[in-house]
Amino acid sequence: MLQNRSFSARKRIAMVAHDKKKKEMVEWAEVNKVILARHELLATGTTGRLLEDKLDRPVKKLLSGPLGGDQQIGAMIADGAIDILIFFWDPMEAQPHDSDVKALLRVAIAWNCVVACDPATADFVISSPLMTGAYEAVIPDYSGYLTRQIKD
Secondary structure, rough: OOEEEEEEEOOEEEEOOOOHHHEEEEHHHHHOHHOOOOOOOEEEHHHHHHHHHHOOOOEEEEOOHOHHHHHHHHHHHHHOOOOOEEEEEEOOOOOHHHHHHHHHHHHHHHHHOEEEEHHHHHHHHOHHHHOOOHHHHHHHHHHHHOOOOOOO
């Protein structure tokens, strides 16, 4: 049985950026400052501080990504507490916490969370007419997985 999760008109947006993408994230956020002001922002560590300073508005800051911030965001997505993940990750450099990054993206997709991993996709998401109103996201039915028989 499929479930729905409601997104209100005021979206809860998690923002994450690898070190070499932080400047790009902050510049993108500054361009979209007016739209972002209508929504609740959360971010990992330094990214949150940089966004808060540049946007001159509160950003709920979590731990740094490698210190558990990615996992905090993943848990919030699984709990239905985040609607959109904007994650500017660096495809050209291995991260010491690559397993956390993969886990975060996997959880986001598993729970049908909106995900943007680059400025172009983030532009499409933030400019969508769906950003201004309520939205019902369909959550996959994992009951079969949860009730599966484990063979010895």
